[in-house]
Amino acid sequence: MSALARLQDGMLHLIKGRPMVANDPYLQCVERSRELAVVREVAIWWRTYHVERTCFHTARLMNRLGLLGRAVAEFYSRAAASPFAEEVGRQFVAEMTGHSDPLVASMAQFEAALLKVREGSARRYGIEWDRNPNDVFRALEKGGELPESEGMPCYYIEVAADIPDLVCCTRFA
Amino acid sequence: MASAGRVITTTHASPVLAATYEGGDMRLLERLLERVEYIEITPDTIAHSAGGGCELDPPALAELNCIGNRARLLVHGVGLSIGSYEGCSEAYLRLLDELFSRFEIAWHSEHLAYTTVGGENLGTMLAMPRTDEALDMICGRVCAIQKRYPAPFLLENVVHLLPDAPGTYSDAQFLNQIAARTGCGLILDVYNMECDAINYGFDVNAFLGELKLENVREIHLAGGTAFGGLQVDVHSRVTAPSTVALAADVMSRAPQVQAVTYEYLKEAVPKLGHDAICGELARLSAELHL
Numbered sequence: 001m002s003a004l005a006r007l008q009d010g011m012l013h014l015i016k017g018r019p020m021v022a023n024d025p026y027l028q029c030v031e032r033s034r035e036l037a038v039v040r041e042v043a044i045w046w047r048t049y050h051v052e053r054t055c056f057h058t059a060r061l062m063n064r065l066g067l068l069g070r071a072v073a074e075f076y077s078r079a080a081a082s083p084f085a086e087e088v089g090r091q092f093v094a095e096m097t098g099h100s101d102p103l104v105a106s107m108a109q110f111e112a113a114l115l116k117v118r119e120g121s122a123r124r125y126g127i128e129w130d131r132n133p134n135d136v137f138r139a140l141e142k143g144g145e146l147p148e149s150e151g152m153p154c155y156y157i158e159v160a161a162d163i164p165d166l167v168c169c170t171r172f173a
Numbered sequence: 174m175a176s177a178g179r180v181i182t183t184t185h186a187s188p189v190l191a192a193t194y195e196g197g198d199m200r201l202l203e204r205l206l207e208r209v210e211y212i213e214i215t216p217d218t219i220a221h222s223a224g225g226g227c228e229l230d231p232p233a234l235a236e237l238n239c240i241g242n243r244a245r246l247l248v249h250g251v252g253l254s255i256g257s258y259e260g261c262s263e264a265y266l267r268l269l270d271e272l273f274s275r276f277e278i279a280w281h282s283e284h285l286a287y288t289t290v291g292g293e294n295l296g297t298m299l300a301m302p303r304t305d306e307a308l309d310m311i312c313g314r315v316c317a318i319q320k321r322y323p324a325p326f327l328l329e330n331v332v333h334l335l336p337d338a339p340g341t342y343s344d345a346q347f348l349n350q351i352a353a354r355t356g357c358g359l360i361l362d363v364y365n366m367e368c369d370a371i372n373y374g375f376d377v378n379a380f381l382g383e384l385k386l387e388n389v390r391e392i393h394l395a396g397g398t399a400f401g402g403l404q405v406d407v408h409s410r411v412t413a414p415s416t417v418a419l420a421a422d423v424m425s426r427a428p429q430v431q432a433v434t435y436e437y438l439k440e441a442v443p444k445l446g447h448d449a450i451c452g453e454l455a456r457l458s459a460e461l462h463l
Binding site for chain 2: 002003004005007008009011012015016026029030033034035036037038039041042043044046047049076080081082083084086087
């Protein structure tokens with residue numbers, strides 16, 4: 001590995017906040033610098049900006065739950081994010097579909113489906129919710145309390161191109 | 174290495190005004206076209222990912238078609254990552270191929286930096302170490318680019334937000350070497366120089382004294398902001414009087430400058446407003462005699 005490759009690999013680890021393995025005085029100097037934190041913060045700010053614009057609903061919910069900042073920072077550190085803004089949003093929302101909070105996971109699955117259908121997917125997507133999604137959207141829109149979980153999947157949203165307004169919500173019998 | 178640079182041909186005897194346009198705002202484009210001779214476009218911002226690669230946005234291409242002969246196009250990249258050890262971005266080069274196949278490009282340019290390592294996007298732009306290894310690699314790539322495209326190629330100085338890596342050359346010597354070996358031109362971003370001066374005391378006068386200013390073909394102007402105690406290169410504002418004064422100083426000493434480009438991010442347009450952007454262009458035109 002050339003000196004340039006070693007340097008750039010080291011910088012990648014530092015910028016992404018990953019554990020350092022190199023014992024290089026320059027990289028150690030950068031690691032200790034106040035500027036590194038600022039560069040990382042600016043990079044994460046841009047990622048957050050793109051996420052908020054591409055997957056608006058998921059970002060708004062996660063912001064409301066105080067989860068967005070940390071999730072984007074972790075996403076930035078871990079993922080090989082695309083240089084294209086809208087792709088960053090798609091990658092992020094795809095990751096959030098497996099979130100441990102069932103409400104965040106449902107919202108991300110819904111938004112990922114919506115993005116795919118708007119881009120021309122002919123598939124039908126089904127997403128289960130453990131609370132009334134209409135109440136969730138209303139609470140996010142108006143700033144009210146988010147509805148409590150009913151403890152089990154009780155609503156089902158379908159997303160498909162042939163549904164009027166692309167979305168249909170039903171309550172399980 | 175043989176010099177393979179192309180000469181910028183222009184009908185203008187003195188520098189003229191240019192401005193950024195990142196698509197999606199025809200009203201702004203129409204107003205820009207009344208005020209500038211060149212429109213600077215960034216391929217990365219008018220493209221989207223598609224099928225594992227990327228492609229230019231058809232609406233943005235339609236907008237560029239509307240420009241016709243009212244202005245000439247400058248292509249200014251962000252995503253080439255000319256300094257990445259593993260190679261330049263092939264995806265970016267394909268975007269350039271498409272732009273060159275569709276439009277007459279006056280010249281094109283990129284930042285002397287890297288944005289990708291091992292295929293992974295950094296989410297920021299980092300300055301190159303000024304070593305012989307980096308110099309040889311950059312020069313080889315500049316020559317390849319100049320061979321591939323029928324328009325002059327320029328490289329731009331970037332802001333140094335992180336401590337400099339150990340190297341053999343000063344900033345000016347590194348740029349002089351690249352220009353001498355390849356024949357490429359330079360863009361001087363005077364706002365970036367100001368950021369460096371504010372952040373760590375970069376000696377602008379010494380840099381300009383050492384730089385071969387006859388290689389400078391374009392000047393970039395922008396206004397930014399301080400963040401976390403650093404002046405950062407987020408192009409979100411109108412230019413400060415000190416930035417315009419520095420541009421005037423460079424112009425008085427750089428005889429080959431063809432264009433002065435006011436840069437602002439698309440994301441900053443709603444806050445800046447069309448009137449402020451046009452007002453800024455009028456101010457720059459008057460103060461810099463463009």
